[in-house]
Amino acid sequence: MFEPTEQGKDISIHSGVVLRGANTREDDVHSTGTLSIVEYTFGKCLEWKPTEVSVVSESQDQDPEWSLVNTHTRTRTVSEGTDSLGRSRTVRILLCDLKSFRINRSGQQLTLMLKDGTNYVVYFQLFNADSFVSSLKGFLKFIKSRKDRNMYIVMEAEDSVLEKSFAELDLFQENASDYVWKFVKNLHDRPYETTMEACSKLTDILLHKEPTRPVEEAVADLLNRSLTLDIPQPTILNVAGEEYEVIGEPGVSVVLPPRPPCPRGAPLTQEQWERCKDTDGRITNSEALKEMIFRGGISPTLRYEVWKYLLNYYPWEATNAERIELKNKKTEEYFAMKLQWKTMTPEQETRFSDFRDRKSLIEKDVNRTDRTHPYYHGDNNDHLVQLYDILMTYVMYNFDLGYVQGMSDLLSPILCLMDSEVEAFWCFVGFMNKVSTNFEMDQEGMKLQLSQLHSLVVLTDPQLAQYLDRHESGNMFFCFRWLLVLFKREFNANDILMLWEILWTDLPCKNFLLLVCVAVLDTEKNVLMENRYGFTEILKHINDLSLRIELPWTLSKAEGIYHQLMAVAGLLPDHIRVIIGLEPQLKTAIIDSEEENATAEPQLDVNDSRPSHSTGSGNVIFGNNEVSFERGINLSYM
Amino acid sequence: MRKGKNKYGRQKAFKMSASNNVAGGAPRVSNFPNRNSQRSTLLKVVILGDGGVGKSCLMNRFVSNHFDEHSFHTIGVEFLNKDIEINGEAYTLQIWDTAGQERFKTLRTPFYRGSDICLLTYAVDDRTSFQNLALWRTEFLYYADVQEGSTFPFIVIGNKVDVPESEKQISTEEAKAWCLENGNSPLVETSAKDATNVEAAFGAAVAAWARLEARLERPIVEDTVDLSKQQSPHRTSCCMPASTAESNKVI
Ligand SMILES: Nc1nc2c(ncn2[C@@H]2O[C@H](COP(=O)(O)OP(=O)(O)OP(=O)(O)O)[C@@H](O)[C@H]2O)c(=O)[nH]1
Ligand SMILES: [Mg+2]
Numbered sequence: 081m082f083e084p085t086e087q088g089k090d091i092s093i094h095s096g097v098v099l100r101g102a103n104t105r106e107d108d109v110h111s112t113g114t115l116s117i118v119e120y121t122f123g124k125c126l127e128w129k130p131t132e133v134s135v136v137s138e139s140q141d142q143d144p145e146w147s148l149v150n151t152h153t154r155t156r157t158v159s160e161g162t163d164s165l166g167r168s169r170t171v172r173i174l175l176c177d178l179k180s181f182r183i184n185r186s187g188q189q190l191t192l193m194l195k196d197g198t199n200y201v202v203y204f205q206l207f208n209a210d211s212f213v214s215s216l217k218g219f220l221k222f223i224k225s226r227k228d229r230n231m232y233i234v235m236e237a238e239d240s241v242l243e244k245s246f247a248e249l250d251l252f253q254e255n256a257s258d259y260v261w262k263f264v265k266n267l268h269d270r271p272y273e274t275t276m277e278a279c280s281k282l283t284d285i286l287l288h289k290e291p292t293r294p295v296e297e298a299v300a301d302l303l304n305r306s307l308t309l310d311i312p313q314p315t316i317l318n319v320a321g322e323e324y325e326v327i328g329e330p331g332v333s334v335v336l337p338p339r340p341p342c343p344r345g346a347p348l349t350q351e352q353w354e355r356c357k358d359t360d361g362r363i364t365n366s367e368a369l370k371e372m373i374f375r376g377g378i379s380p381t382l383r384y385e386v387w388k389y390l391l392n393y394y395p396w397e398a399t400n401a402e403r404i405e406l407k408n409k410k411t412e413e414y415f416a417m418k419l420q421w422k423t424m425t426p427e428q429e430t431r432f433s434d435f436r437d438r439k440s441l442i443e444k445d446v447n448r449t450d451r452t453h454p455y456y457h458g459d460n461n462d463h464l465v466q467l468y469d470i471l472m473t474y475v476m477y478n479f480d481l482g483y484v485q486g487m488s489d490l491l492s493p494i495l496c497l498m499d500s501e502v503e504a505f506w507c508f509v510g511f512m513n514k515v516s517t518n519f520e521m522d523q524e525g526m527k528l529q530l531s532q533l534h535s536l537v538v539l540t541d542p543q544l545a546q547y548l549d550r551h552e553s554g555n556m557f558f559c560f561r562w563l564l565v566l567f568k569r570e571f572n573a574n575d576i577l578m579l580w581e582i583l584w585t586d587l588p589c590k591n592f593l594l595l596v597c598v599a600v601l602d603t604e605k606n607v608l609m610e611n612r613y614g615f616t617e618i619l620k621h622i623n624d625l626s627l628r629i630e631l632p633w634t635l636s637k638a639e640g641i642y643h644q645l646m647a648v649a650g651l652l653p654d655h656i657r658v659i660i661g662l663e664p665q666l667k668t669a670i671i672d673s674e675e676e677n678a679t680a681e682p683q684l685d686v687n688d689s690r691p692s693h694s695t696g697s698g699n700v701i702f703g704n705n706e707v708s709f710e711r712g713i714n715l716s717y718m
Numbered sequence: 719m720r721k722g723k724n725k726y727g728r729q730k731a732f733k734m735s736a737s738n739n740v741a742g743g744a745p746r747v748s749n750f751p752n753r754n755s756q757r758s759t760l761l762k763v764v765i766l767g768d769g770g771v772g773k774s775c776l777m778n779r780f781v782s783n784h785f786d787e788h789s790f791h792t793i794g795v796e797f798l799n800k801d802i803e804i805n806g807e808a809y810t811l812q813i814w815d816t817a818g819q820e821r822f823k824t825l826r827t828p829f830y831r832g833s834d835i836c837l838l839t840y841a842v843d844d845r846t847s848f849q850n851l852a853l854w855r856t857e858f859l860y861y862a863d864v865q866e867g868s869t870f871p872f873i874v875i876g877n878k879v880d881v882p883e884s885e886k887q888i889s890t891e892e893a894k895a896w897c898l899e900n901g902n903s904p905l906v907e908t909s910a911k912d913a914t915n916v917e918a919a920f921g922a923a924v925a926a927w928a929r930l931e932a933r934l935e936r937p938i939v940e941d942t943v944d945l946s947k948q949q950s951p952h953r954t955s956c957c958m959p960a961s962t963a964e965s966n967k968v969i
Contacts, residue, residue: 198799294832295762295832296832297830298832299828299829299832300828301828302827302831302861303825303828303829305828305829306824306825306827307825371860394810440846441769441770443821444769444770444791445769445770445791447788448770448788448789448790448791449790450786451787452788482820484819485769485791485793485817485819485821485822486793489790489793519821521821523821523822523824523825557825558796559923560793560794560825561793561794563792564793565793569790569793587886615814616797619795619797620797623794625794
């Protein structure tokens, strides 16, 4: 944080406020402080200062305001606002950097969104966010978003400047003659840019358009190329043999029915689990179990047992005796592989650079994996050694894949839960079997998922898709981290366990993870669009969502989207059907036979309701100007 | 089109936002320019180097002045903005930090486009990371589409100088020799852990950029900036040449 030398003037103070930003350290997350509006010569700031909290044994706190928070703490504002290491913990945000803010549903939480895409979340413990927002009114001009009634958009200085007459518009804010002189000088040296710069200043104000972003366009262009799949895209041939690309140009756009509510359930209990075991210990009703797990996750104490099935370490139908046998066999196998690298001599290593590289990368990453989690906390922690040993053994298990960054993220929760090297290893193998394409050299697995995600957004929310396309973000690169490590960095240690076990059920459909992504994007849509975020801001906003996504809500939404898709399953283009695990329809047959009767152009009209296409849903309609190109399918796709 | 810079032209921005700023620092490197009366020059900075050399730590030290020994390795790309003022000129540094592993190369390289400054980073206790500097430099030049590579402002950063002498594998001399052979880039030895020279490194980077700009406008500028750990950040900033804008005011 910057430290102004001057003393600011407090204008408005609100206490009992917790603040969290993307750069806020863990230990700051739980501390309370005051949020004020402070005036400095360089402008007005929002300023958050932590309050020092000291535990007072039995004494009653006299301050009625604070007794609401915790009767056993005495608080006072630290004048210097520094932590034990002397680091400043004060957070200061210039009001002119504020782009918008949003009050959450409960009214206790305020998200501040800055122009560069940075977010801060403010939790009001004592008041409502509204009271703070009204105190902002005197200092900021803002308007309510038309799309999201909880969101407020700060009017740009330029916006209000427009209200002034053009004559009093102080365009350059510096000494006019200086500016002109500089302009002339620069004009001589670099005429194009100087003129452009001055002009852009004007257009910025007059059109209040975002400046053009040639760099971002170039970056996005290259990124698109990097993210293009090497395998041929599904293409669809029409009668004349012309190709129509499916991705990005959906032949049929389907209007989805309203999203049904999908309440979450309770976690699978020990009792329910035991009921599914027969006398020999076989799991008899795994499909019903998976349903329950999908609906509500697994009780924490039961995870240790159930995960081994979900991760294919134990087959569902194994008896108690078979499992014991399996375990012995797998234990032996593990230690045999472990011995392979353990016995590598230093001389051997000098001639084995692939091995050396992997080893050194694992060493580095193990030290940077979930170290704030109690299980991996502190120096010389044995669990780090286990993390290392498992990853090294995995290198021997699958040398072609080796170690790729991100794998340690996937292993860490598993080891923490299993607390056993051998079991964690085999569960990790099971997990990797599901997601190893994410880590392959050519990155095809990641590219495919990103392009599938884009297709899903195009179908479920064309408006958002169009916005992303127009803001250099159609490649969905900003979701890369979500997909690579299955949201590991986005959720806290508890939530991630639940999300993963739900994903491992493979319910309700294939690639449900992508629908989870669509759900999060749906939640963020208004923020992205109302703030007119571009490529870099979108990337930053999505990066900063880390630890701020509400899991149950997102899961319900994702399931709702699944039901929306299924309601029109018969109308979904094949490339979408394939993503969610439905058979492609190869609609040629239907249309051709119809054509034989009608010899009409294969165009679907808004009013042209065709019974053969609707699968019992009355809500299905076609949008305007849609043409069906499903004439036959390129066999390379199959 | 101007030498040593990207072909997209410089973006000047009204008050580019940056909420994270560092306390303290050199007298002439102000962390909080008076943005009501100034426009800042937006410079795109990329930090490159092997995994684990401390790229993210350097960025976080510079932008938020904190060091988290156990922060995660980077997945994808991240960036932070930071406003600084050097010799009266306001800059907004848009700092891009990517993942170092080869596997993710194709997703990293697009972000080199349009860079103004490149920090080539190694760790003084990791010889491999030093040996790979040349690869990073080549990769950058190839993908950044810089017109004249030799004049691009590279800064070489030897991070983790706080480690005990016995663990160091790269001496300052050896690193200097490499720099001399590779475009004579300035070398700064830093520690993100104890904050040694971190601001100086970014300051030197901007200075190198400004120097190139100035040289293009006034070819006679004589400058030798030698930054090494013996110098305090305070002295570093004094080495910074007059910026273009200042020279304009002088005229
Ligand atoms: N002693 C010391 N350790 C450091 C310093 N800077 C970083 N580290 C440590 O080095 C490790 C790697 O730092 P990161 O910043 O994550 O490295 P990176 O270059 O961003 O790595 P990737 O994200 O994998 O490309 C961390 O565990 C840090 O604690 C430093 O100045 N001194
Ligand atoms: Mg990093």
